[in-house]
Amino acid sequence: MKxxxxxxxxxxxxxxxxALLRNGMQPGPGEVDTMQRALDRFENAQHMLRRDVISVRAGLLRSYDPIVEDVDALYAALAPLDRMAQTPANKALxxxxxxxxxxxxxLTEALKSDSALLQNSLAYFSTLSASDDLFDQANVEAGRLTGAMLRLTLNTSSDTQALVDRRIADFAAGPGRSGRDREARAVLLSHARLxxxxxxxTDARLTALLAEDDVAARAQLRAWISHERVxxxxxxxxxxxxxxxxAVLLTVVLAGLGVRLAVHMxxxxxxxxxxxxxxxxxxxIVAARPEEVKARFDSxxxxxxxxxxxxxxxxxGEGDYGCARIWPRPYQGADPDWAPAARALAGLAQRRADGVFRGAATWPWPEGQDAAPRRANIVAMVLVNEHGDHCVLGFARFEGRVQIRDADLGVMRLALDVLAGGVRRSRMEQQRSALEVRLQQAGRTEAIGTFAGGIAHNFNNILSAIAGYVEMASAIPKTPxxxxxxxxxxxxxVGRARRLVDLILLYGARSSPVRQRVDLRAxxxxxxSLLSAxxxxxxxxxxxxxxEDYRVLGDPxxxxxxxxxxxxNAVxxxxxxGQVALTLGRRVNRAPVExxxxxxxxxxxxxxxxxxxxxxxxAATRSRIFEPFFTTRPEGNGLGLAxxxxxxRELGGAVNVRSVLGSGSTFEVWLPAGGQAPVGAVSAPGRGETVLLLxxxxxLCQDEERIAALGYEPVGFVEIERAIAALRAWPQRFDAMVARTNRAECAIALRQAAPALGLILLSDTRLRANAPLRTLAAxxxxxxxxSGSLTATDLAEVIAQAPTATGGV
Known part of the structure; x- marks a missing residue:
């Protein structure tokens, strides 16, 4: 339709x-013009008829054909008038x-007949006047009669008619001398009387014909035609x-369209x-190195x-979109806390059907030292993932309006997708790098622990021999x-050396740590109390x-x-x-940090x-304080901070140190709140335990790589029958089972084949949509x-809870 x-x-x-052009170029309808021309032809035909009739009466016209044509012209002129009569009044006229x-x-027909007789009689008189031998002798009365008739021809007044009557009477009273004379007199007399x-x-009919002119009708018709013309x-x-x-309106519209087209272009x-x-x-953003990502976001x-x-x-953003970037940065000399305002705008945008908030809102004022919030025009749009994590992109303008039209929203949403995707890629890259670093640290720590443990065991044997000789020497009587x-x-x-060996063995221990929720406040x-004593x-x-809640997951x-x-160490x-301050707090880390x-x-x-x-x-000391056996005190062993x-690290946390030489130190221990490992964390890598993977x-390949990266040895199967056969053939080979399945019968078969092993079910369906499998697992x-990613904590817990567990994390 469009x-x-x-x-x-x-x-x-x-x-x-x-239509406007045609009607504007024709000042009158065609019917009015036709009537005007017909009326003109009627008058012209009428004038021509009178002329020809007068010519016939005067003897100038011998043929009656022009008169017939004139009459026909009269009727021909009246024909279109009759067809185009538009009103009853016009029709009557x-x-x-x-x-x-x-x-x-x-009248014309009568005149034609009379004129023919007149022409005949006048022709006889003309012949009579030209022939003198018709009468026996010159007849004065005949001459007088001819003169009177000639006068009557020119003037038919009553006096002339009376004169003609007398002349006819006088001529009729005259004697005829011979038969020829009497006969001639009789013919002349009959023509005279005719x-x-x-x-x-004839003159009367001619007068009537000339008077037959309906001027009033023609005048009224002309007046109507003139009115119609007006x-x-x-x-x-x-x-x-x-x-x-x-045309003006069309010009304006075209000009407007041209302007709109120019604006659109x-x-x-x-x-x-x-x-x-x-x-x-x-x-x-995609090609940026980790240290360049923040600058790319600002740009x-x-x-x-x-x-x-x-x-x-x-x-x-928060959650998977954890970030907090603002432009201009620094905020023109001031650094107000804008995160709460951004979080509030994200909530407002989420309540909109299109996910876009437009309107006035409070925003920190960036200029000078006055950082008090002010009302600003805000446009904010939010992106929410399936886990409820959101990322908001917003713009603020204190004077005027933010210039984002409806047509720009699609592009701005694309920009939000690009930035949010960049945030997620950056976080994934940081988490990958952090995971690699943690795995490397775990490997180095394990190597050092294994090496130190081996030395400690051998050293412990030597200490045992020395301690034995000490006891034997002490038992010798009369010793000086x-x-x-x-x-x-x-x-x-020897006692000090034994305590040092115990610390070395504790640092390199491979025993399974106890995992339970611990309230750090208590x-x-x-x-x-112990420290004070x-x-x-x-x-x-x-x-x-x-x-606040200060519970963590760990070994008390x-x-x-x-x-x-x-x-x-602080004492x-x-x-x-002096006084040592011990403080507990809650912090949210939006992105991996060193x-x-x-x-x-x-x-x-x-x-x-x-x-x-x-x-x-x-600074040199701070860089080495967590190295095993590094100490600055002669009586120290370098294992406490390590x-x-x-x-x-095993609990998914880290230790941060701030210290200034001569001004004291602050040690911060960061531990996941509520006993939950942070996003992407590996709270404790495995020690090479074997995990059956279905x-x-x-x-399969991706899951095997994931389990191997967590420090475990995966043995993968695609078919449930082969996995169960492996469990039954060598049950002591495996420390745990992991199955990616949405089928309850697979879980039941694995549990029946190995009742003592811990089982983790990886579902590709969200937990709410897979209630039967969740109930079965419980x-x-x-x-x-x-339903999320598999972590080392998950494997460690099911391995630790298994009655036949042989190792741990």
Whole structure:
């Protein structure tokens, strides 16, 4: 319908203009002009008829054919008038003219007859007057009669008629002398009497014919024709005015269309340039190195703000879209907290059907020192993924409106998709890099632990021999006191060496850690009691914790060891005197970030801070404090902080250190809140445990790579029958089972084949849509259903909970 409308409209306009032009060029209708010409022909025919009749009466015209043609012309002129009579009044007038024409025809016919007789009689008189031998002698009366008849021919007045009557009487009274004379007299007398009768009658008919002129009817018809002409001219003028107005309107419309077309072309050119810039921005973000990503985002926001003519552009996301970037940056000298405002705008946009918020909202004022929020015109659009994570792209302008039209929303949504995709790619790359770093660290730590453990075991054997000899030497009676004192000092050194060996064995231990939810607030209070008893009155400990949830997943004894290690180090850094501040807080990390002990992934964390005002550390010391066996104290062993960092890493966290030489230190331990590992975290890699993997042919390789990257050895199967046969043939070979399936019978078959092994079901369907499989997994012992990514924590837990578990993480 939309495609056919413009041609139909154009055709309609052409027809209207044509109609206006035709009606404006014809000042009167054709019927009026035809009537005018017919009336003119009627009058002309009537004049021609009178002329010809007079010519016949005068004897100048001998043929009656012109008169017949004149009569025919009268009727021919009346024919169109009769056909075009438009009103009853006009019809009556035309009928009057027709009646007049008929009367003129009748008079003409009579005149034609009379004229023929007159011509005959006048011809006889002419012959008589030219021949003198018709009478016996010259007859005066005949001459007088001829003269009187000639006079009657010219004038048919009553006096002339009386004179003719006397002359006829005188001529009739004269005697005839011979028969020939009497006969001639009789013929002349009969012609005289005929002329006496016809000439007055002919003149009377001629007078009647000349008087037969319906001037009033013709005048009324002409007046009506003139009125119709005026009406037609007025109507034509209206059409011409309408044509002019239409032409002006069409010109205005065409000019408007031209302006709109020019604006549209400019917008298309502007949009094309913007889309090219958007493609370049996307390519730059994709090709950017990790250290260049933030600069690319800022550059992209600057382009978008320039396109929208905005004072500020921001990109804010949470969850998978975790980011917080704003342009201009720095915010023109001020750095207001704009994240809450961006989060509120994301909520407003989500409530809109199209996901776009337009209107006034409070936004931080960027200029000068006054960072108080002000009302600004805002355009914000939100993108939400299937997990409910959102990413909002917004623009703010304090004076005027943000220049984003409805036609630009599609491009801006594309820009949001590009930026959000860039955020996700950047996060995935950071998580991949962090995973590689963590795996490398785990490998190095495991190697060091294995090496140290082996040395410690051998060293422990040597210490055992020394301790035995010490006991034997102490049992020798009458040993000199000096020797006894030396033997006791050897025993004390052996005790210290045993404690060092225990720390080395703890650092390199391969035992399965206990995993349970631990309230750090309560654990911190218990630890401070132990610290106060150990350090006496010279050192004090201040605890600061809010009312938030500070539960984490871990081993209470190892978590307490972290607190004791850090607090004891703080007391020692202050020389045994002073106050140590221990603070608990909650922090949200939107993207992977580098901490002192390693990369910390995105997530929600509980942060334990230990602050002292001791001697502090140099940058060189800070860079090595988490290395095993590195220490700055002669009595230290270099394993306390290494064990702290390793324990935090196993729990999916990290340790960060801030210190200034001579001004004290702050140690922050970041642990996943609520016992949940952060996004993409591997809380503890495996130790080479064997995992039976059942997957489809398309996902098998990817699942095997994932399990191998987590530190486990996968054995993959595509067919359930072969997997069950492997379980039954060598049940001790496997430490856990992982099956990617949506079928309940597969889960039941695996559980029946190996009741003691932990089972993880990977479902490609979201949990809400797979309620039967979820219920089955809950009913099976040591089984769980996952709809997301498989983590080392999941494998470690099912392996640790298995009665036949042989290893752990």
């Amino acid at each position: 495609r056919t409308f413009p041609p139909v409209l154009a055709l309609f306009v052409i027809l209207v203009l044509t 035309i009928e009057d003219l027709q009646a007049s024409a008929r009367r003129q025809e009748a 002329l006496r009768q016809l000439l007055p009658e 009406r037609a001219e007025t109507r034509a003028q209206r059409y011409r005015n309408a044509l002019y107005a239409t 400019a917008n298309l050119k502007r949009r094309g340039a913007f889309e090219r810039g958007l493609a370049e921005m996307s390519a730059e 992209g926001l600057a382009r978008l703000a320039l396109h929208a003519q905005a004072d500020a552009a921001f990109l804010f 006191r000096a020797v006894t004192r030396y033997v006791e000092q050897i025993g004390v050194a 654990l911190l209070g218990e630890s401070v 150990a350090h006496g009155q010279t050192a004090t400990f201040a605890i600061e914790a809010g009312e 004894s190892r978590l307490q060891q972290i607190i004791l290690n850090l607090a004891s 020692q850094a202050m020389g045994g005197n 901490k002192t002990s390693g990369v910390l992934l995105a997530g929600d964390y509980v942060v334990l801070s230990v602050v002292d005002h001791g001697v502090g550390m140099s 064990t702290t960092a390793e324990t935090a 997957s489809d042919s398309e996902s 009913s099976l012992p040591n089984s769980r259903l996952l």
